[in-house]
Amino acid sequence: MSTLHFYGVKAPFTELKSNSHFSQLPSLSSASIRLEFVESMHLLPSRLFATTIGGCCCRRRRRRVFFKVCCRKGVEPVFEEEERETRNPDGKVEQLTCVMKFGGSSMASSERMREVADLILSFPEERPVIVLSAMGKTTNNLLLAGEQAVCCGASNVSKINELSFIKELHLRTTEELGVDSSVISAHLGELEQLLKGIAMMKELTLRTKDYLVSFGECMSTRICTAYLNKIGAKARQYDAFDLGFITTDDFTNAEILEATYPAVAKRLHGDWIIDPAIPIVTGFLGKGWKSCAVTTLGRGGSDLTATAIGKALGLREIQVWKDVDGVLTCDPSIHPHSEPVPYLTFEEASELAYFGAQVLHPQSMRPAREADIPVRVKNSYNPKAPGTLIAKTRDMSKAVLTSIVLKRNVTMLDIVSTRMLGQFGFLAKVFSIFEDLDISVDVVATSEVSISLTLDPSKIWSRELIQQELDHVVEELEKIAVVNLLQHRSIISLIGNVQRSSLILEKAFNVLRTIGVNVQMISQGASKVNMSLIVNDSEAENCVKALHYSFFESGGLSEIDMDGGFENGTASPLCVES
Ligand SMILES: Nc1ncnc2c1ncn2[C@@H]1O[C@H](COP(=O)(O)OP(=O)(O)O)[C@@H](O)[C@H]1O
Numbered sequence: 001m002s003t004l005h006f007y008g009v010k011a012p013f014t015e016l017k018s019n020s021h022f023s024q025l026p027s028l029s030s031a032s033i034r035l036e037f038v039e040s041m042h043l044l045p046s047r048l049f050a051t052t053i054g055g056c057c058c059r060r061r062r063r064r065v066f067f068k069v070c071c072r073k074g075v076e077p078v079f080e081e082e083e084r085e086t087r088n089p090d091g092k093v094e095q096l097t098c099v100m101k102f103g104g105s106s107m108a109s110s111e112r113m114r115e116v117a118d119l120i121l122s123f124p125e126e127r128p129v130i131v132l133s134a135m136g137k138t139t140n141n142l143l144l145a146g147e148q149a150v151c152c153g154a155s156n157v158s159k160i161n162e163l164s165f166i167k168e169l170h171l172r173t174t175e176e177l178g179v180d181s182s183v184i185s186a187h188l189g190e191l192e193q194l195l196k197g198i199a200m201m202k203e204l205t206l207r208t209k210d211y212l213v214s215f216g217e218c219m220s221t222r223i224c225t226a227y228l229n230k231i232g233a234k235a236r237q238y239d240a241f242d243l244g245f246i247t248t249d250d251f252t253n254a255e256i257l258e259a260t261y262p263a264v265a266k267r268l269h270g271d272w273i274i275d276p277a278i279p280i281v282t283g284f285l286g287k288g289w290k291s292c293a294v295t296t297l298g299r300g301g302s303d304l305t306a307t308a309i310g311k312a313l314g315l316r317e318i319q320v321w322k323d324v325d326g327v328l329t330c331d332p333s334i335h336p337h338s339e340p341v342p343y344l345t346f347e348e349a350s351e352l353a354y355f356g357a358q359v360l361h362p363q364s365m366r367p368a369r370e371a372d373i374p375v376r377v378k379n380s381y382n383p384k385a386p387g388t389l390i391a392k393t394r395d396m397s398k399a400v401l402t403s404i405v406l407k408r409n410v411t412m413l414d415i416v417s418t419r420m421l422g423q424f425g426f427l428a429k430v431f432s433i434f435e436d437l438d439i440s441v442d443v444v445a446t447s448e449v450s451i452s453l454t455l456d457p458s459k460i461w462s463r464e465l466i467q468q469e470l471d472h473v474v475e476e477l478e479k480i481a482v483v484n485l486l487q488h489r490s491i492i493s494l495i496g497n498v499q500r501s502s503l504i505l506e507k508a509f510n511v512l513r514t515i516g517v518n519v520q521m522i523s524q525g526a527s528k529v530n531m532s533l534i535v536n537d538s539e540a541e542n543c544v545k546a547l548h549y550s551f552f553e554s555g556g557l558s559e560i561d562m563d564g565g566f567e568n569g570t571a572s573p574l575c576v577e578s
Pocket residue numbers: 102103104105106133300321322323324326327328329330331332333356357358359360403
């Protein structure tokens with residue numbers, strides 16, 4: 001056995017691609033090589049063992065080596081020295097073309113799964129990678145079952161209602177689709193064992209939560225793959241944590257690491273070229289790079305899985321199929337008259353998602369934006385609807401307001417300096433306190449001696465900001481300022497063309513004045529697409545309805561024509577009706 005050394009934190013995943021290292025390999029077809037990765041600062045070697053799995057061959061005088069690299073605890077990314085051939089036996093280039101992601105709402109029953117399968121097959125010109133979420137509300141039910149298990153005792157686990165519901169839904173689905181229940185029986189057995197383990201330990205850690213919820217995606221993808229194969233559409237199932245989705249070890253809210261992209265590309269592309277079959281990938285899941293345990297990307301994370309695969313493979317388009325006709329002008333559960341938004345930029349979609357529109361995962365636009373791949377939001381219940389196309393740029397010449405987003409249950413802090421520190425020192429100190437306590441700040445407005453800001457209640461999805469933490473923040477801030485903590489506030493984000501901010505704000509404030517609401521804070525960020533208003537939770541829904549009515553209904557102000565008049569020819573912007 002020979003040993004190779006790689007230096008740098010990212011070495012295990014990036015430097016293997018460098019050709020120079022391979023020239024050191026002795027016998028390429030059957031070599032067993034120990035690779036030592038030395039993490040730069042700490043000089044801690046992490047040993048990985050590599051065996052050549054594809055042997056080597058010569059093509060245009062260049063060696064090709066396929067490696068299977070196994071981390072100590074079982075990470076198995078596959079690396080190869082150069083791209084595999086992308087030609088089929090007829091010499092035609094066949095490449096995967098797009099990603100299609102179907103969320104829980106699209107996969108809620110056997111009937112829905114049939115429709116999804118039909119939909120996938122209705123685009124014969126596409127060779128898609130399919131990303132699936134868990135069926136219906138399975139993720140919620142798994143979490144509830146876990147919480148029940150903590151206190152019900154191991155002997156009562158089989159009586160947990162949510163477990164029975166999950167079993168029943170998945171077994172019924174296999175039966176109704178005519179696929180063998182053996183595709184999920186091992187998972188159902190293991191799930192019950194896991195719940196018994198939780199019951200015995202009487203605790204549900206974040207790491208266990210991630211493992212627990214992973215059963216949802218693992219089962220939905222297996223059922224769907226079996227069904228596609230049954231109807232003659234060749235499909236192959238992948239668990240994202242075995243496919244190369246390498247993440248941080250932040251359980252319940254992990255971040256995808258760069259190593260993911262080459263690893264996923266090589267595996268999907270390689271398998272496709274050798275033996276084409278529709279890849280069916282679990283959304284939402286990954287593998288922690290240190291722990292090697294299953295991680296999740298935050299609630300709604302399958303959108304991010306889809307865009308990451310799009311970036312990894314450099315695909316033409318990423319489609320996310322939902323139960324609504326695209327991104328809407330506001331949350332349809334707040335206001336039923338919301339309308340689809342035909343075009344958005346990545347920036348607008350990111351702000352919209354970050355500020356609470358449940359329709360997209362907050363981080364999901366990043367890979368698409370980095371790779372400049374358009375994202376289409378479509379309705380699996382109404383495939384003919386055009387949906388929303390999200391791209392790098394769009395025609396903003398007429399754009400005024402695009403969408404209204406509400407984020408509830410936000411905590412606001414008014415911090416007024418006691419002038420113990422100069423202005424620079426004051427701002428720096430305030431933000432260092434938030435950094436030390438690892439708390440995210442959303443919206444900020446400052447004057448010379450005061451700051452108003454809002455705190456994200458869920459720290460980007462995962463954790464409730466608990467009272468103890470808030471008390472700690474206030475205690476620290478009170479060393480340099482007078483602090484007023486205001487809870488139960490909402491952020492109303494006006495996503496639109498900030499070039500027309502005066503027009504938008506004039507109209508918005510007119511509307512809010514008419515319904516008697518005082519805005520407590522306002523912020524227009526550097527993003528150029530978002531203006532945020534803070535109001536009381538109790539008033540927020542009414543505000544959104546009134547704003548929506550005024551901007552999007554009643555001959556409103558969602559667009560403006562080139563002369564400065566409204567698109568529908570009504571009043572001029574300077575005499576806005578409230
Ligand atoms: N601005 C918005 N546009 C569209 N849908 C929204 C918006 N805000 C909230 N939603 C909600 O998001 C849901 C779709 O997202 P999600 O539940 O994640 O779908 P899926 O589970 O299919 O991925 C819709 O049913 C809708 O209720």
